[in-house]
Amino acid sequence: MRMSGVEDFWLRHNGSQYEDEVDSRLFYLTHRLKIHCIYAGLFCKRCIPCYLYIRLKYIITIQEVSMSPFKSALLRTCIYILFGSLWILYSDRFLANFVDTTEALTQLQTYKGWFFVVITGLLFFYLMYSALNRERKLHERDELTGLLNRHMFQDEVNNWIRQYQDDEQAFLVAVLNIDDFRNINHAVGHANADLLLKDIATQIEASFACAPALIARTGGDEFSIAIHTTKGFEHHLEDIRELQRKIKAISIPNMPQLRTSIAAGIAVFPDDASDVKSLQGAANIALEEAKEMGHGQLRLYDHVFGESVHNRLQLSQDLQKALENNELFVVYQPQFDTASLQITGVEALLRWTHPELGPIRPDVFISLAEQQGLIAKVTDFVCEKALQELESRTLLHRLIPRLSINVSALDFEGSACADAFQQRFSTLKDWSFIQLELTETAIMNNFENTRRVLDRLRSANVQVSIDDFGTGYSSLNLLRRLPVNEVKIDRSFIRDIPRSGESSSIVRTVIAMARSLKLRVIAEGVETPAQIRFLQEENCDELQGFYLSKPMRIDALEAFCKSYVPEKLAQHSV
Incomplete structure (x- = not known):
């Protein structure tokens, strides 16, 4: 007791x-x-x-x-010296109370010395063993989840490869990634996100407790599993699908109404690769394909898709070279006042003509730039090139009242992003001629940080437009909280007006909502006179589209602006 x-x-x-x-x-x-x-x-x-x-x-x-390791060791040493000194000073006096002769005291002192040596040796062994054991655990295990770390996972899979390659046995490697973990982390905080990671790790361990499997955390939001296919390949595929269903049932801490999901990419030894790095690479390629299909998907490695990924990696390297060699260029598409058809501004659009593949679609190379961490350089290039070309010909202010530049969601990440924008426009005396266009999705990815950056830019008179409006999930309440000047109606709604009643109703609703918030409205993708007449009747503020003007290089833009007569365009629009 x-x-x-x-x-x-x-x-x-x-x-x-x-x-x-x-x-x-x-x-x-x-x-x-x-x-x-x-x-x-x-x-x-x-x-x-x-x-x-x-x-x-x-x-x-x-x-x-x-404490630091040095101070910790020093503390233990001082404590040892303290107790050792007390032992030397007082142990003889203590022993003298139990004996009467000098010979007996000498014998006890001998035993005391051996006792001290044995205790010191055991203490030294214990401390060394504890330190080495802790070091081994930190070397092998992930600190948060207790699973194997990437290094140990690769070592164990290498052992499997050596063991199974002569016996022609197979095993699979699955790479699991939590969908939208970055957004979850921002929403619930790091502590709650760590709890979610622990819950998922526990569920993975429970799902494969009876299988010959290696389970590891190989990244911030990534887990890897190696499974020996003793029960058949299809059986283990179903185990992973069942794991995906169970993880969907895990509630996110502090946000129980939300659910998470995991995407999975799978590669098989020896069919897809014969070494651990190639196996993980193939599984990661399959994972990327699964994530492109949507949340909670599972894909097996496909050699054809692997080739396409290799081509994308090569294209990423070419994009880096294109930025360094000044192979990218800017084109400009004018924007017009709906009522008077006067030029109200231009939108700067980036283009790339590959020396071997020809023109590359903007959505392709912009996506690559975001994935490869090049988007900041791309934005720098567009801002610098557009301002240089327009100001060198005195088009900005004189013939073109406004310059619109598209920016990525990644341009709003980090504490220094507002300073980066200010650096890009540092040559301008008046920033009111600049308008940044960003999508609803870009805003919602990190709403509060984006709002703070936009507030700072708006204080310097930079204008803000929400691009592709109507395709995202922003609400009227969120729009009210943003320092926005303009909404741009997505071309997918403009394409079907006025013949589609549904698209016409959506456009009317967007215009009415923008009016209530005192925002300017621009319609992009205008391609017919009928669309112009409809938008004029609905009092849309501005127009942009191929019918009015195609995107053009700076020389053609200068000639267009100098020769443009609104009345001629108005006659064609009737």
């Missing part, structure tokens, strides 16, 4: 405090202190000495958590 009572006493008074102060990486210390407490209860009959012993151990442990 004394043993459990002492343990309960310490845990009741210090346990919760200890858990608060020591992070999860040092959770094993809790168990160690409990053992010390139990042993102290066995060797003392009074609670106070036991409590003092445990309190001292607790203080030492807490101090070590926040």
Whole structure:
């Protein structure tokens, strides 16, 4: 009873405090202190000495958590020297109380010396073993989930390859990635996101507890599984699909109304690859294909798709070279006032003509730039090139009242993004001629940070337009909170007016909503006189489209602006 009572006493008074102060990486210390407490209860009959012993151990442990390794070692050494000095100074006096002769005292001192050597040796062994064991665990295991880390996973899979390649046995490698984890992390915070990762890791372990499997956390939101196909390939595919269904049932901490999902990419040894890095690469290629299909999808590695991914990687390298060699260029599409058909501005659009493949679609190379971390350089290039060309010919302000530039959601990430935009426009005295266009999706990816950056830019008179309006999921309430000047109705709605009643109703609704918020409305993708007449009747503010003017290089734009007569265009629109 004394043993459990002492343990309960310490845990009741210090346990919760200890858990608060020591992070999860040092959770094993809790168990160690409990053992010390139990042993102290066995060797003392009074609670106070036991409590003092445990309190001292607790203080030492807490101090070590926040110390550097050098200071921690120094603390332990000082404690050892202190107890050793006390032992040397007072042990002889203590022993002298039990003997009467010098010979007996000498014999006891000999035993005392051997006792001290043995205890010191055991202590040294314990400390060395504990340190090496902790180092081994940190080397092999992920700190948060306790799963294998990437290094150990690759080592174990290599062992499997050596074991199975001569026997012609197969196993699969699955790479799992949490859909939209970045947004979840922003929404619920890092602590709750860590809890979600632990829940998912627990579910993965439970799902493959009975299978010969290796399970690892190989990235921030990525898990890898290697499964020996003892029960057949299709059986394990169904296990992974069942795992996907179970993870969909996991609630996100602090946001129980939301659910998460995982995408999975699978490669098979030896059919798809014969070494661990190639296996993981093939599984990652399959994962990318699964993510392109949507949330919660599963795909097997396909060699044809693998070739296309290789081509995309080559295209990414070519894009880097194109930026360095100034192979990209800017074209400009004019925008017009709906009533008067006067030029109200131009939109700068980036183009790339590959030396071997010819023109590359903007959606293709912009997506590659985002994936390869080149989007900031692309935005820098567009801003610098457009301002240089328009100002060198004195078109901006004089013939072109406004320059619209498309920006990516990634341009709004990081604490220095507002400074980056200010640097791009540093040559301008008046920033009111600049308008940034960003999509609804770009805004919603990180709403609060985007709003703060836009507020700062609006204070410098930069205008803001929401591009492709109607295709995302922004609400009237969110629009009210944004420093926006304009909404651009997506071409998919303009294409079917006025013959489609549904598209016409949507366009009317968007115009009415923008009016209520005192926002300017521009319709893009105007291609027929009938569309112009409809938009004029509905009091849309501005127009943009191929019928009015195609995108053009700077020389053609200058000639167009100087020779443009609104009345001629008005006659063709009747």
